[in-house]
Amino acid sequence: MMNNVMSKKATKLVAATGLALTLAFTTVAAGAFTVDAAQTTHYTAKPQMVTAKSAVNVRAGESTNSKILGILKKSEKVYFVKDNYGWSKVTYKGKTGYVGTRYLNIPGKQVNSVKK
Known part of the structure; x- marks a missing residue:
């Protein structure tokens, strides 16, 4: 027993x-994630169409607390503008939005440097 x-x-x-x-x-x-404030990796890549690696939130600002503008689906394309140490500025449905860089397939050079 x-x-x-x-x-x-x-x-x-x-x-x-x-x-x-x-x-x-x-x-x-x-797509819920946090980006380390001491993020040191970023990409140098020209503005171009990129695809989402997985479903991820598109936000109004560079913070997980920012308003969600929409959700990118896996393999959905979005126009990449630039990467800012963990957050990628994108054009999403005619609006400027931000996506965690690690959730995007970005052809470009990965650079390790300290954010100034």
Whole structure:
């Protein structure tokens, strides 16, 4: 009887842990992310059409707290203007928006330098 009770508790714990991990990965996949303030990598690339690596929010500013203008779907194209240390300025449906650079396929040179 004791083993059966322990087994049920262990099963519930494993299920709860699995659910928490699933939620964490789902949040990342949905495009919710934070950009490190000390981001040191950026791209030097000319303005061009680029594609989204995964679904990601297009925001009004360079912050996850900025208003969401829309959501880019995986492989959807958007016009890349420039990268600013983790946030890419894009033209989205005729508006200026910002997307986390790591969520875009940007042909260009990756540069490691400190933001000034």
